[in-house]
Amino acid sequence: MNENFVFVVNGQTVSVSEEKNLLDYLREDLGLISVKDGCKEGACGTCTILVDGKAMKSCILTTKKAVGKEIITVEGLSQREKDAFAYAFTECGAVQCGFCIPGMVIAAKALFLKTLNPTGDEVKKALVGNICRCTGYVKIEQAILMAAEILRENKEIEQRECKGLIGSNTGRVDAVAKTLGTAKYARDYKVPGMYYGSAVRTKYPRARVLSIDYSEALKLDGVLGVLTAADVPGNNYIGHLEFISDWQALIPVGEITRYIGDAVALVAAKDMKTLEEAKKLVKVEYEELPAMFTPEEAMAEGAPLIHKKERNILVREVLKRGNSDEVIKNSKYVVTNIYKTPGTEHAYLEPESALAIPEGDGVRLYTSSQSIFDEQREVSRLLGLKREQVRVTSAYVGGGFGGKEDMTVQHHAALLAYVLKKPIQVTLTRQESINYSVKRHPMTIEMTTACDENGILTAMKAKIIADTGAYASLGGPVLQRACTHAAGPYNYQNIDIEGIAVYTNNPVSGAFRGFGVTQSAFAIEANINQLAELTGIDPWDIRYRNAIRPGQELPNGQIADNGTALVETLEAVKDIYYNNKIAGIACSMKNAGIGVGLEDIGRCRLTVENGVVKVRTSAACIGQGIGTVCLQIVCEASGLTTDKVVIETPDTHITPDSGTTTASRQTVFTGEAAKKGGLELRKLLETKTLEELEGWDYYTEYSGITDKMGSDKKNPVSHVAYGYATQVVVLNEETGKVEKVVAAHDVGRAVNPKALEGQIEGGVVMGLGFALTEVMPVKAGVPQVKFGTLGLFRAPNVPEIKPIIVEKNKADLAYGAKGVGEITVIPTAPAVQNAYYKFDGNFRTSLPLEHTFYKK
Numbered sequence: 001m002n003e004n005f006v007f008v009v010n011g012q013t014v015s016v017s018e019e020k021n022l023l024d025y026l027r028e029d030l031g032l033i034s035v036k037d038g039c040k041e042g043a044c045g046t047c048t049i050l051v052d053g054k055a056m057k058s059c060i061l062t063t064k065k066a067v068g069k070e071i072i073t074v075e076g077l078s079q080r081e082k083d084a085f086a087y088a089f090t091e092c093g094a095v096q097c098g099f100c101i102p103g104m105v106i107a108a109k110a111l112f113l114k115t116l117n118p119t120g121d122e123v124k125k126a127l128v129g130n131i132c133r134c135t136g137y138v139k140i141e142q143a144i145l146m147a148a149e150i151l152r153e154n155k156e157i158e159q160r161e162c163k164g165l166i167g168s169n170t171g172r173v174d175a176v177a178k179t180l181g182t183a184k185y186a187r188d189y190k191v192p193g194m195y196y197g198s199a200v201r202t203k204y205p206r207a208r209v210l211s212i213d214y215s216e217a218l219k220l221d222g223v224l225g226v227l228t229a230a231d232v233p234g235n236n237y238i239g240h241l242e243f244i245s246d247w248q249a250l251i252p253v254g255e256i257t258r259y260i261g262d263a264v265a266l267v268a269a270k271d272m273k274t275l276e277e278a279k280k281l282v283k284v285e286y287e288e289l290p291a292m293f294t295p296e297e298a299m300a301e302g303a304p305l306i307h308k309k310e311r312n313i314l315v316r317e318v319l320k321r322g323n324s325d326e327v328i329k330n331s332k333y334v335v336t337n338i339y340k341t342p343g344t345e346h347a348y349l350e351p352e353s354a355l356a357i358p359e360g361d362g363v364r365l366y367t368s369s370q371s372i373f374d375e376q377r378e379v380s381r382l383l384g385l386k387r388e389q390v391r392v393t394s395a396y397v398g399g400g401f402g403g404k405e406d407m408t409v410q411h412h413a414a415l416l417a418y419v420l421k422k423p424i425q426v427t428l429t430r431q432e433s434i435n436y437s438v439k440r441h442p443m444t445i446e447m448t449t450a451c452d453e454n455g456i457l458t459a460m461k462a463k464i465i466a467d468t469g470a471y472a473s474l475g476g477p478v479l480q481r482a483c484t485h486a487a488g489p490y491n492y493q494n495i496d497i498e499g500i501a502v503y504t505n506n507p508v509s510g511a512f513r514g515f516g517v518t519q520s521a522f523a524i525e526a527n528i529n530q531l532a533e534l535t536g537i538d539p540w541d542i543r544y545r546n547a548i549r550p551g552q553e554l555p556n557g558q559i560a561d562n563g564t565a566l567v568e569t570l571e572a573v574k575d576i577y578y579n580n581k582i583a584g585i586a587c588s589m590k591n592a593g594i595g596v597g598l599e600d601i602g603r604c605r606l607t608v609e610n611g612v613v614k615v616r617t618s619a620a621c622i623g624q625g626i627g628t629v630c631l632q633i634v635c636e637a638s639g640l641t642t643d644k645v646v647i648e649t650p651d652t653h654i655t656p657d658s659g660t661t662t663a664s665r666q667t668v669f670t671g672e673a674a675k676k677g678g679l680e681l682r683k684l685l686e687t688k689t690l691e692e693l694e695g696w697d698y699y700t701e702y703s704g705i706t707d708k709m710g711s712d713k714k715n716p717v718s719h720v721a722y723g724y725a726t727q728v729v730v731l732n733e734e735t736g737k738v739e740k741v742v743a744a745h746d747v748g749r750a751v752n753p754k755a756l757e758g759q760i761e762g763g764v765v766m767g768l769g770f771a772l773t774e775v776m777p778v779k780a781g782v783p784q785v786k787f788g789t790l791g792l793f794r795a796p797n798v799p800e801i802k803p804i805i806v807e808k809n810k811a812d813l814a815y816g817a818k819g820v821g822e823i824t825v826i827p828t829a830p831a832v833q834n835a836y837y838k839f840d841g842n843f844r845t846s847l848p849l850e851h852t853f854y855k856k
Contacts, residue, residue: 004016004017005017005019005063005064005066005067006067006068007063007066007067007068007069007070007071008069008070008071009026009030009032009071009072009073009076010032010071010072010073010075010076011076014030016029016063018063019062019063019064020062020063021040021059021061021062022049022058022059022061022062022063022065022066023035023037023040023047023058023059023061024272025063026049026058026071026073031190032073032075032181033181033182033184033188034073034074034075034102034180034181034182035047035048035049035058035073035102035181036099036100036102036103036181036185036349036350036398037059037187037351038099038100038131038349038350038351038430038787039059039351039430039786039787039788040059040429040430041059041060041430041786041787041788042057042059042060042788043131043786043787043788044100044103044130044131044349044430044787044788045057045100045103045104045107045127045129045130045131046099046100046102046103046130046349047059047103048102048103048104048106048107048129048130049071049072049073049106050070050071050072050073050106050109050110051066051069051070051071052069052070053070053110053113054110055106055107055109055110055126055129057129072106072109073102073106073181074102074105074106074180074181075181077105077109080151081109081151082180083157084147084150084151084157085105085108085143085147085179085180086175086176086179086180087146087147087150087157087158088143088144088146088147088150089101089105089140089143089147089175089179090171090172090175090176090179091143091146091171092139092140092142092143092146092754093139093169093172093752093754093755093757093758094135094139094140094142094143094175094179094758095135095172095174095175095178095179096134096135096623096624096625096758096759096762097133097134097178097348097349097350097396097397097398097399097400097622097623098174098175098177098178098179098183098396098398098623099178099185099348099349099350099396099398099399100130100131100132100133100134100349101140101178101179101181102179102180102181103130104127104130104132104140104144105179105180105181107126107127107129107130108123108126108144108147108148110126111123111126111144111148112147112148112151116148116151116152117148117152118144118145118148120141120145123141123144123145123795124137124141124795124796124798125796126144127140127141127144127794127795127796128794128795128796130794130795131347131349131792131794132349132762132795133346133347133348133349133399133401133762133766133792134399134623134758134762135758135761135762136758136761136762136763136764136765136766136798136801137761137765137795137798138758138761138798138801139754139757139758139761140795141795161641162641162642163635163641163642164631164632164635164636164641164642164645165632165635165636166632166633166636166749166751166815166817167749167750167751167753168632168752169752169753169754169755170628170631170632170642170752171628172625172627172628172755173627173628173631173647174396174621174627174628177396178396183396184395184396185350185353185368185395185396185397185398186350186353186354186355186366186367186368186395186427187350187351187353187368187425187427188395189355189366189395189425190425191355191357191423193422193423194355194422194423194424194425195224195268195269195270195416195420195422195423195424195425196268196269196270196271196272196275196424196425196426196427197266197267197268197269197275197412197413197416197424197425197426198266198267198275198276198279198426199263199264199265199266199267199412199426200263200264200265200266200267200279200282200284201260201261201262201263201264201436202251202257202259202260202261202262202263202264202284202286203284203286204257204260204286204288204289204291205257205258205259205260205291205293205470205505205506205780205781205782206256206257206258206259206288206289206290206291206292206304206306206505206781207256207257207286207287207288207289208254208255208256208257208286208287208289209251209252209253209254209255209256209257209264209284209285209286210253210254210285210286210287211253211283211284211285212228212253212264212265212282212283212284212285213282213283213284213285214226214228214265214267214281214282214283216281216282216283217267217278217279217281217282220269220274220277220278220281221274222269222270222271222274223267223268223269223270223274223278224268224269224270224420224422225267225268225416225419225420226265226266226267226268226278226282227250227265227266227415227416227419227420228250228252228253228264228265228266229248229249229250229251229252229253229264230252230253231415231419232249232250232382232415233383233384233418233419234380234381234382234383234384234385235381235382235384236248236249236250236252236382237249238378238381238382238407238411239378239471239472239473240374240378240405240406240407240472240473240474240510241472241474241476241477242377244472244476245381246307246471246472247406247407247471247472247473247508248262249263249382249407249411249412249415250263250264250265250266251263251264256289257286258306258307258470258471258505259469259470259471259505259506259507259508259781260435260436260507260781260782261435261436261437261470261507261508262470263412264284265282265284266412266415266416267279267282268416268420268422268424289304290304291505291780291781292304292306292312292504292505293504293505293506293778293780293781294467294504295444295465295466295467295500295502295504297504298312298502298503298504299311299312299313299500299502306470306503306504306505307503309503312502312503312504313500313501313502313503314468314472314475314476314501314502314503315475315476315479315500315501316498316499316500316501317476317479317480317483317497317498317499317500317709318497318498318499318710319483319484319495319496319497319499319556319709319710320495320496320497321493321494321495321555321556321557322459322493322494322495323494324459324460324461324494324495324496325461325496327450327458327459327494328448328450328458328459328461328494331450331451331452331458331459332450332451332452332453332535333450333451333452333453333531333534333535334448334449334450335448335449335450335527335530335531335534336446336447336448337446337447337523337526337527337530337843337845338444338445338446338447338845339443339444339445339446339447339519339522339523339526339845339846340442340443340444340445340845340846340847341440341442341443341445341518341519341522341846341847342440342442342774342775342776342846342847342848343439343440343441343442343467343506343507343509343776343778344439344440344512344769344770344774344776345434345437345439345774345776345783345785345790346399346400346401346402346403346437346438346439346440346512346513347787347790347792348398348399348400348401348403348404349398349399350368350397350398350399351427351428351429351430351432351433352368352404352408352409352427352428352433352437353367353368353409353425353426353427353428354366354367354368354409354410354413354414354425354426354427355367355413355423355424355425356410356413356414356416356417356418356423356424356425356426357417357423358417358418358421358422358423359391360389361385361389362383362385362388362389362390362391362418363379363383363385363389363390363391363414363417363418364391364392364393365379365390365391365392365393365410365413365414366393366394366395367392367393367394367395367410368394368395368396368397368398368404369394369397369400369404369405369410369620370397370400370402370404370405370620370622370660370661370662371405371618371620371659371660371661371662372392372393372394372618372620372650372651372652373392373618373652373657373659374405374660375390375392375407375410375411376390376391376392376652378407378410378411379392379407379410379411379414382411382414382415383414383415383418387652388653390414390652391651391652391653392410392651392652393649393650393651393652394618394620394649394650394651396621397620397621397622397623399622399623400620400622400623400661401512401513401622401766402438402474402510402511402512402513402515402662403437403438403510403511403512404622405438405473405474405510405511405660405662406437406438406473406474406508406510406511408428408433408436408437409426409427409428412426413425413426430786430787431786431787434776434783434785434786434787434790435507435782435783436507437507437508438469438473438507438508438509438510438511438512439469439507439508439509439510439512439776440509440512440514440518440519441466441467441468441475441478441479441482441501441509441510441512441516441519442466442467442509443464443465443466443467443482443516443519443520444464444465445462445463445464445465445486445519445520445522445523446462446463447460447461447462447486447523447524447527448460448461448462448527449524449527449528449531450531451531451535451542453535454535454537454545455531455532455535455537455541455542455545455546456492456545456546457490457491457492457528457531457546458492458494459492459494459495459496460486460487460492460494460495460496460497460524460527460555461495461496461497462483462486462496462497462498462520462523462524463497463498463499463500464479464482464483464486464497464498464499464500464519464520465499465500465502466478466479466482466499466500466501466502466509466516466519467502467504467506467509468501468502468503468504468508468509469503469504469505469506469507469508469509470503470504470505470506470507470508471503471508473508473509473510473511474510474511474515475501475509475510476501477511477515477594478501478509478510478511478512478515478516479499479500479501479516480499480516480596480709481515481516481517481591482499482516482517482519482520483497483498483499483516483520483709484556484591484596484709484718485516485517485520485521485588485589485590485591486520486523486524487524487555487556488521488524488525488528488555488587488588488589489547489548489554489566489587489588489589489722489724490543490546490547490548490555491546491547491548491549491552491553491554492546492555493553493555493557495555495556505781506778506781507778507781507783511662513763513766513821513822513825514590514822514823514825514826515662515663515822517588517589517590517822517826518767518770518825518826518829521586521588521826521827521829521830522829522830522833522847525586525587525588525827525830525831525833525834526830526833526834526843526845528542528543529830529833529834529837530843539584539585539834540570540573540574540577540578540585543570543585543587543726544567544570547566547567547570547587548560548564548566548589548724549564549566549567550562550563550564553715554589554722556716556718557713557714557715557716557718558715558716558717558718558719559715560722561721561809561811562809562810562811563721563746563748563808563809563810563811563816563818564722564724564746564808565724565746565806565808565809566587566589566724566725566726566746568744568746568806568808569587569724569725569726569744569745569746569804569806570587570726570744572726572744572804572806573585573726573727573728573742573744573804576728576730576740576742576802577728580728580730580740581733581838582730582731582732582733582736582835582838582839583728583729583730583731583835583838584728584729584731584830584831584832584833584834584835584836584837584838585726585727585728585729585831585834586726586727586827586828586829586830586831586833586834587724587725587726587827588724588725588823588826588827589722589723589724589725589823590664590722590723590725590819590822590823590826591663591664591718591719591721591722592663592664592665592667592668592719592720592721592722592723592818592819593663593664593665593668593669593704593706593719593720593721593819594659594662594663594665594704595663595704595706595718595719595720596706596707596708596709596718596719597706597707597708597709597711598706598708599703600659600665600669600703600704600706600720601657601659601669601701601702601703601704602617602619602658602659602665602666602668602669602670602671602672602673602701602702603617603618603656603657603658603659603670603673603699603700603701604616604617604630604656604658604670604673604674604676604677604699604700604701605617605655605656605677605697605698605699605700606634606674606677606678606680606681606696606697606698606700607696607697607698608690608693608694608695608696608697609694609695610694611644611690611691611694612643612644612645612646612690613634613638613640613644613645613646613681613690614646614647614648615630615631615634615645615646615647615648615674615677616648616654616655616656617630617648617650617655617656617658617670617673617674618650618651618652618655618656618657618658618659619650619658619659619661619666619670620650620660620661620666621661622661623762624661624666624759624821625752625755626661626666626667626670627647628647628752628755629666629667629671629751629752629755629817630647630670630671630674631645631647632751632752633671633674633675633678633751633814633815634674634675634677634678634681635678636675636678636815637674637675637676637677637678637679637681637682638678638679638681638682638685639682639685640681640685640690644690656699656701658670658673663819663822664723664818664819664820664821664822664823665819666819667751667814667817667818667819667820668704668720668721668813668814668817668818668819669702669704669814670702671751671814671815671817672702672813672814673700673701673702674700675814675815676700676701676702677698677699677700680698680700681693681696681698684696702813704719704720705717705720706718706719706720720813721748721813721818721819722818723745723746723747723748723818723819723820723823724745724746724823725743725744725745725746725823725824725826725827726744726827727741727742727743727744727764727767727827727828727831728741728742728831729741729828729831729832729834729835730742730835731835731836731838731839731853732853733839735853736836736839736840736852736853737799737853737854738768738772738799738832738835738853739799739800740799740800740801740802741764741768741799741800741801741802741828741831742802742804743760743763743764743801743802743803743804743824743827743828744804744806745760745803745804745805745806745820745823745824746806746808746809746818747805747806747807747817747818747820748807748808748809748811748814748816748817748818749807749809749815749816749817749818750805750807750817751815751817753805756803756805756820757803757805759820759821759824760801760803760820760824761801761803762824763821763822763823763824763825763828764801764824764825764828765793765798765801766824766825766828767824767825767826767827767828767829767832768793768798768799768828768832769791769792769793770825770828770829770847770848771828771829771832771833771847771848771849772832772848772849772852772854772855773791773792773793773848773854773855774790774791774792774848775789775790775791775848776790791848829847832849833849836849836852
């Protein structure tokens with residue numbers, strides 16, 4: 001006789017006939033999508049629920065353990081509570097990618113059952129089990145305190161009217177849906193007759209596939225089918241950069257795997273349990289081959305070739321100006337150090353997922369990524385279809401940071417659906433995501449920097465070796481950014497930089513917030529601190545003397561424009577730097593836009609339908625809030641209020657190609673395109689009403705014209721815009737714990753100050769992790785971590801963060817705004833390094849820093 005497990009969910013008694021994971025039951029059986037599956041190991045907190053009034057992780061419970069319990073999810077909160085949380089999280093700017101937010105709300109509800117007048121420390125403690133990778137927790141904590149006040153004092157919730165103008169704290173267009181858990185991410189999509197898919201991965205980083213036998217898997221009841229490379233109807237090679245495309249979607253029999261993430265077969269089944277059983281029944285015979293796990297091994301004479309190239313080198317970049325060798329030889333002070341920065345995990349809270357549905361003679365995709373048009377291009381190539389036969393619609397994206405630029409599951413879901421003619425959803429487990437997705441490039445940087453007796457920088461020389469892993473991904477562009485920014489945001493032109501990206505059999509390295517500059521900035525900024533010590537000039541002063549100013553030449557030769565405000569960021573942190581004994585400092589610059597002569601276009605369509613303007617752009621919101629930015633820009637340009645403007649979901653068949661959300665480009669490029677459309681609409685509204693313009697459809701674009709890397713022009717334009725920043729890190733004089741971070745950022749013009757502060761706070765916390773705690777050891781090509789052991793900062797560990805917004809840019813381009821998504825993470829690690837050098841006199845040259853309060 002089967003036992004029924006009876007408990008209460010959101011006021012309704014449920015009876016379950018089998019013991020199963022409680023998270024799966026709540027999501028799959030009851031459809032409660034506010035309960036998110038972030039890690040399924042009890043580490044991230046996205047699946048937090050109330051169990052008899054206590055916050056618990058549903059992923060570590062079962063239906064049997066729930067017997068007799070009362071469970072509440074966000075869906076089960078009272079309307080008053082929902083209204084309070086939605087208002088507070090919107091008003092405080094607490095929502096970015098949003099994937100963690102319902103779990104945060106439940107953690108807050110558990111706290112409110114104890115007290116409706118919590119302290120800040122009590123809020124931090126309540127959130128200890130909930131990780132956020134976007135916000136830095138600051139505004140989430142503020143939102144929880146505001147919600148408590150509303151409920152405690154029975155305050156009426158304001159209904160604010162918002163004109164949505166540039167410079168106003170307009171509420172995010174997606175904040176309410178994300179707070180209340182109604183926003184649908186890729187895994188939340190379900191359709192009738194849907195099957196589940198997954199890949200059988202190689203057992204060895206480098207091995208020849210001798211045979212694949214899936215006959216036993218096909219005999220298993222509930223298995224729809226198994227595919228191999230022989231079933232690929234188009235081109236089996238994919239890749240984010242079309243002109244490289246060296247990544248095989250499936251490794252064919254007879255060919256060689258390159259890292260543990262390589263797929264050799266795809267399986268589709270009726271449910272996840274059957275799917276996992278079927279994968280185990282796929283028998284693959286391998287011939288294990290010698291593998292290379294360091295750039296040195298891969299570049300050694302006679303090393304096996306990972307790709308069909310003369311050497312295991314993806315790309316070599318050289319950037320030279322002036323005569324650095326001669327100038328270094330004649331300079332008063334010279335320092336040389338070798339720095340090592342590690343590969344790190346993006347750790348976005350949402351694991352990769354995609355749903356593919358056969359549609360006509362093509363396929364429809366619902367995905368979570370940073371560019372739907374990149375997916376359309378790669379998937380259509382794989383399937384041998386015209387691009388228009390593949391329609392891609394973006395779901396909400398639960399964080400990206402660069403890690404969702406490459407194909408992970410989209411192409412596999414599409415291939416299964418197209419060949420097997422059924423809807424297929426493919427989702428990576430958290431461990432699969434860690435093992436198989438792209439990482440930040442590990443780099444070794446030999447850096448020489450020189451100055452005169454007054455601390456004026458004279459020259460630098462660097463050699464950068466990047467481990468690009470098994471495939472190209474964006475290894476070339478990342479190396480370019482590491483090189484073009486390696487001299488720092490200073491006024492000197494004698495530079496000699498060589499960068500080499502090397503193929504290995506490690507996990508693939510690709511785009512990651514900061515895009516190579518996090519690594520090279522750590523080296524140049526640390527070297528400058530040593531020069532400051534040699535000259536007897538303090539680290540703030542040496543930077544101020546050398547800081548790039550409008551009209552001067554950057555090290556890459558580009559003339560700094562009138563909006564350049566590095567000096568102003570230094571001045572903004574001067575008092576905090578000098579008023580604290582143990583304070584470290586670092587500066588940085590970061591491009592907005594792809595630049596270096598490559599095509600870079602932002603596009604937008606404005607369409608008047610049913611009395612509102614629909615803003616159509618494919619720009620992916622991965623937490624940075626590009627939808628809200630476009631809303632405000634269109635409102636500013638057109639004169640319309642926010643209730644008359646709607647931001648459409650990115651869709652390849654409706655929205656124009658606005659390019660990838662990368663390189664801090666969307667605010668500038670798509671923002672400018674949206675501005676052009678808004679200004680045109682303003683002209684029309686001078687003589688007509690919005691209702692009279694019904695059906696009006698207007699397309700605009702902005703193209704950034706730049707010069708290629710290594711251009712022989714005297715003053716090439718590498719990028720259309722640069723942001724600048726200075727950060728100061730203050731340590732406790734006794735313990736060495738980080739007490740405060742002050743982050744002054746030249747943003748051009750702040751479109752939405754509160755959202756901008758959230759970007760800075762989140763970037764600082766990510767930078768602190770990079771500097772102090774985040775680890776991803778890899779042994780024989782296999783990451784040796786779980787989500788819970790990555791070393792991610794949690795709320796109680798976050799110090800005080802003070803963002804300072806510096807606005808100087810008067811340029812017309814995008815109303816003067818610059819992208820800020822990446823630069824926020826760049827100066828933090830070198831500033832921490834400088835602070836610890838003051839703390840104990842130990843000059844550290846590798847990350848994460850050792851022998852600190854955080855890493856003994």
